[in-house]
Amino acid sequence: MRSVIRPFLSEVILTTLPRNEFFVRRTLIWERAFLFVEKIKNMKKNKDIVIGILASLAIVAGLIAWSQSAETGETAALKNLGPSQLVANESSFDFGTISMARGKVSRVFKFRNDGSGPAVLSRVYTSCMCTEASLISAAGRLGPFGMLGMGFNPPIRETIPPGGEGEVEVVFDPAAHGPAGVGRINRVVSLEQASAAPLEFSFTANVIP
Numbered sequence: 001m002r003s004v005i006r007p008f009l010s011e012v013i014l015t016t017l018p019r020n021e022f023f024v025r026r027t028l029i030w031e032r033a034f035l036f037v038e039k040i041k042n043m044k045k046n047k048d049i050v051i052g053i054l055a056s057l058a059i060v061a062g063l064i065a066w067s068q069s070a071e072t073g074e075t076a077a078l079k080n081l082g083p084s085q086l087v088a089n090e091s092s093f094d095f096g097t098i099s100m101a102r103g104k105v106s107r108v109f110k111f112r113n114d115g116s117g118p119a120v121l122s123r124v125y126t127s128c129m130c131t132e133a134s135l136i137s138a139a140g141r142l143g144p145f146g147m148l149g150m151g152f153n154p155p156i157r158e159t160i161p162p163g164g165e166g167e168v169e170v171v172f173d174p175a176a177h178g179p180a181g182v183g184r185i186n187r188v189v190s191l192e193q194a195s196a197a198p199l200e201f202s203f204t205a206n207v208i209p
């Protein structure tokens, strides 16, 4: 505030100077005052920008914290799961070049419980709507299950006893994505377990029309 008043005081002192010098110096003083006010305005603008950025960061951090705390118990529990007792000799397969015109292709993956306790399968889902998977165990056939959140994948409770075996029949429809679905593809089928990390099977293919 004092700095804003100073030009007025200077003006008063200046009136004692010779006329020419008076006008030159008065212009300089007012110019300086104008620049000073502009500088304050800019500082305020920058301050607003900084406050805006900080507020945005706070909102983002809040959303991240909220989404993490909003996780379901099931998802949170997944982080503490142990290694799978279920093992598979083949966990990935390459269909090679397949044609949309020739229709769906399928592959059966086998797995076995090598652990000492039962393994409980709680859900089966695929990574994409073009892929379906059926679970075949001693209890029978379940599915076909689809993409997580999009297809049919209700919770299940399928127990594989120690030494027990199961199969997953995977069906891929190369035409599901229409003409744009050509090229290399990579899909995953997941067998979610109640107390272990999911058992995953994947396949690749090169899709042509």
Ligand SMILES: [Cu+2]
Residues within 6 Å of the ligand: 128, 129, 130, 131, 176, 177
């Ligand atoms: Cu797909």
